[in-house]
Amino acid sequence: MEESRRLLEFRNISKNFPGVKAIDDVSMSFFEGEIVALLGENGAGKSTLMKILSGAYIRDGGDIILDEEILPHVYSPSDARKFGIAIIYQELSLISELTVMENIYLTHEPKSFPNVIDFKKMNQMARNQLDKLGANVDPQKNVKELPLSEKQMVEIAKALAVDCKVIVMDEPTTSLTWEDSAKLFDIIRKLKKQKITVIYISHRLDEIFQICDRAIVMRDGVVVGEKRIKECSQDEIIELMCGKVLQADLKPQKASMQIVRKEKILEAEHFSDGKFINDINLSIYKGEILGIGGLIGSKRTELFRMICGIDPKQQGILKIKDRVVSIRNAEDAIKNGLGYLSENRKEDGLSLGLSVEENIVQSNYQPVNRYGIVSWEKVEKISNDFIKTLNIKGNSSTKVINLSGGNQQKVSISKWLHAECDILIFDEPTKGIDVNSKAEIHQLIRDFVKNEGKAAVVISSDINELLAVSDRLLIMSKGKIVGEFFDGEIEETSVLKCVTTKGI
């Protein structure tokens, strides 16, 4: 890319938060039509830097130069859009009650008469824009009716609707299926051809090696390295990210012994929700990690939310340790030793406005409850123990909203370990989390089932994760179980084949 024009430059950017140097004198450049991966562990400063670029944060010092012009010190996100900077966050920012085309042209709608929106023209323009991306989305549909992958395409179309020079994508594939990810990559390649610079943030290295030209690695608020993707290996990048030689435990690790499956800890019989899930039977054995795979829409999450009593079921009998139990809500589930760790830590997994310690004890007040009064001493002790063993960066009174994604997830896991359940269901336990924390979390799940009489379920869209942690793997599709793999049989090609062929 050396021959092409330098489009965007950060010059000596710094940003402090109370007690933290989030960005420390960072400089980097991006060229026209280049796809650059911005890498780093959670808390490395990538998101902060991108929020500075988008105008959401005001930088303490340094310059941003876009197209040979220095951007003003303070500007708003809507100014950033006008400069040609678009950011696509993990949590998409579309308005779900409006149609696709209305979202794409929000605030700059085509108008006919003085101030009347020309919907006909808008429809046509939206159609063109989406066609350019090869996205087959009806512009007149309400956004809330679209699957996540299509929403993302709308978001990209929206970015392109104004004259856009730089698109930042923050973890765009975390909620996408493998197929949809591939479609997204095609779109990114198209953007490149249109000379748009893409800054791509992801924790999935295989993706970065598929589409990126260059990788910039950050750690603790500074740039620690820059590599041309063609000239380096994945291990080199991981080393840069963690600042140490890759340990063996970061790579997929199998249980050393085969699990002896003799005692069932949970049996679900004839589970149906009356809509998508029809007559599902499954068992979980003591000591195993059961992986659940499948495409989006396979109703994996729905099945387990129903088993845990969070969402209503139409029918289904649940046996825990050979005893039929009636579970109507999460409270009943926890009483019966069944815990569900939500896939959306921001929506229903955590109380973001509350402290780490309050979140941890939320699942189980028993140990800290003295005749109705909370023993804060104990709360603090319990949470400090978790902070230490799970290596959470923060202290017990830190508000969860101020933690990075990986640390939030660890708080969520602490909460469920504190619940003292026998069976824990981890729904997307490492969504949006860096390699190092990912390995730590996998180890935590392993350690959990090592205890006498425990079992875990891991629901994941990340095939590598399922391959790494599962002792047994179930593949779901459209509310049914379509495949089962035991210990030795779990390997990538056959699993992928099952998912992609039986899936649709």
Next chain:
Amino acid sequence: MPHNNKIAIKKVLSGNFGTVLVLIFLMCIMTILTPKFFTVSNLTNILIQSATNAIIAVGMTFVIVSGNTDISVGAILAMSSCVGAQVMKSSGSIPLGLFASILAGCALGLFNGTLIAFLEFPPFIVTLSTMWLFRGLAYLFTEGRAIVGLPESMMNFANGKFVLPYIVWVMLIIYISCHFLLQKTVFGRKVVAVGDSKESARLSGINVKKITFIVFVMSGFFSAISGIVYMSRLNSGQPIAGQSYEMYAIAASVIGGASLTKGGIGNILGTLIGAIFIAVLQNGLIILNVSTYWQQVAMGIVVLLAIGLDKLRKRMS
């Protein structure tokens, strides 16, 4: 533990620092403007005047912290105090009257709570409707007239004092115990958890419906207590009592740091400061002989200023 307590106290103090500052500022202005303001008798008066609102605002704070609103509190106050007054009058027994009053308040709160927690009706609409409903019932029950002729000891209670007036003691005891209830008990922490994120609380095994139900019953309970204070001060049961008290209670909670748009925030001591703040303002304006029209204007402006200053302070830190 002492260390921990210190942190907790510090947290509450720093959280309310801005409001206290504005309150002191307001009191300074009043003192400069009129010599009649900063006297023992007037300050005691302010505390008595703040009591009815302050006591309702306790229940309101629990409701707001849990992520809900209750605008029927003024009507509950009227209805429960009329019931209490009637029972007191016809039986001649004060305890029986007080009991009836509290029972009525809790029952009305229970009605709100059932609709909101178990039938999942939106809290604003439910309490808007019951505000009219309860108020109308209070008028029907009394045929629109005040219930007079209560036992004399009611009046004695309102005027009696032990260092501080009894009414102020009642208020302080409620505040101290409710501060403890919200900050230190499992129930209180569950209220905060429900307010911060209903779904997260539900998935963590907290019985969200039960908590929501209880805070509305509490709101009814404190409205009734406030009604008793009101009844003792006027020595009668008034169906027009507590008109627009819901707004003062909400203002007290919000000045004290609670947020109407986001649950999980707010603390009881802040609400006390808020209630006193409102009473100081009303009292000062009356002493200054400001017309009632201007009083309302001033009220609106000062509440906006108080909240604006607090926002500014939070943004600066």
